[in-house]
Amino acid sequence: MRIVLAVVLVASTTVAEExxxxxxxxxxxxxxxxxxxxxxxxxxxxxxxxxxxxxxxxGLAKSLAADSAPELAVIHSTSWRWEEDGRIVLTYLAWAKDxxxxxxxxxxxxxxxxxPTDPLKPRPKEIHELDPLAHGLRHVAFLxxxxxGGVAAALGPRSTRVLLRFEPEVAGRLPEPSRR
Numbered sequence: 001m002r003i004v005l006a007v008v009l010v011a012s013t014t015v016a017e018e019x020x021x022x023x024x025x026x027x028x029x030x031x032x033x034x035x036x037x038x039x040x041x042x043x044x045x046x047x048x049x050x051x052x053x054x055x056x057x058x059g060l061a062k063s064l065a066a067d068s069a070p071e072l073a074v075i076h077s078t079s080w081r082w083e084e085d086g087r088i089v090l091t092y093l094a095w096a097k098d099x100x101x102x103x104x105x106x107x108x109x110x111x112x113x114x115x116p117t118d119p120l121k122p123r124p125k126e127i128h129e130l131d132p133l134a135h136g137l138r139h140v141a142f143l144x145x146x147x148x149g150g151v152a153a154a155l156g157p158r159s160t161r162v163l164l165r166f167e168p169e170v171a172g173r174l175p176e177p178s179r180r
Contacts, residue, residue, distance in 0.1 A: 023087045024051040026060045028075075029133040030068040031108065032096030033159060040162050043105035044133060045069075051090075061092040068105070069096030073154045076143065078136035081123060093136035098158055108133070135169065142168035 031044045045068035049060050058077070065072055075094040082088055109130065124131070141163050143151040152160045 020086075024057070025049070025087050025089045026051055026057050026064065026092065027089055027132065028061050028064040028068075028092045028094055029136055030065045030072075030094040030096055030101065030105075031133075031137070032069060032101035032105070033098050033162060034101070040158070042108045042137075042162060043101055044108050045102055045105045046129070046133070057090050061090075061094070065092070065094035065096075068102045069094065069100045071097040071100040073097050073156065073159065074140065074151055076136075076140055076151075078139045079132055081127065081132075089132075091132040091136060093133070093140055095140070095155060095159060095163075098156065137163070137166045138169035141166040 025048055027046065027048045029044050029046055031042055033040060033042060047064040047067060049064050051057055051060060058075075061077070062072075062075060065075055073095045075092055077090060078093045079091045080088060081091070140151065144155060144160055144163050145152075145168055155163060
């Protein structure tokens with residue numbers, strides 16, 4: 001009778017070694033108006049942070065926004081996109097209470113109109129740095145027009161008046177189909 005003894009070495013692997021992990025980044029455009037009486041030109045601060053260890057993206061967005069404004073009126077997730085390096089970017093728009101935005105905030109240039117949307121290719125060919133900000137402003141303008149009035153009430157009359165200058169847009173809106 002022969003006894004064969006086999007030794008099997010098992011290398012421990014983690015899930016991260018088996019599959020590449022998709023990086024998720026949160027970007028926040030914190031916008032607001034300067035103190036009352038100093039004009040109604042919107043300003044913004046752009047911040048980014050990487051989501052790690054099961055972190056809640058809403059919490060990271062609030063933390064990033066708080067670095068630019070100690071008091072927020074509204075924070076809302078406005079879009080997400082895939083980047084060619086494989087990252088997923090979650091975009092938030094945070095609205096600072098009047099006068100609470102950091103002095104380092106830059107003036108928002110006149111927004112470009114949204115580009116054409118191909119219903120079968122939802123990601124535009126090019127995304128410029130301020131495109132997500134323009135989309136977020138149009139999206140929150142849509143929310144401010146809602147009948148329940150929650151967003152408009154949180155913003156206050158001055159900020160709502162400025163926001164309503166933006167053409168409203170719901171997330172993922174596609175052009176109306178042509179009727180033949």
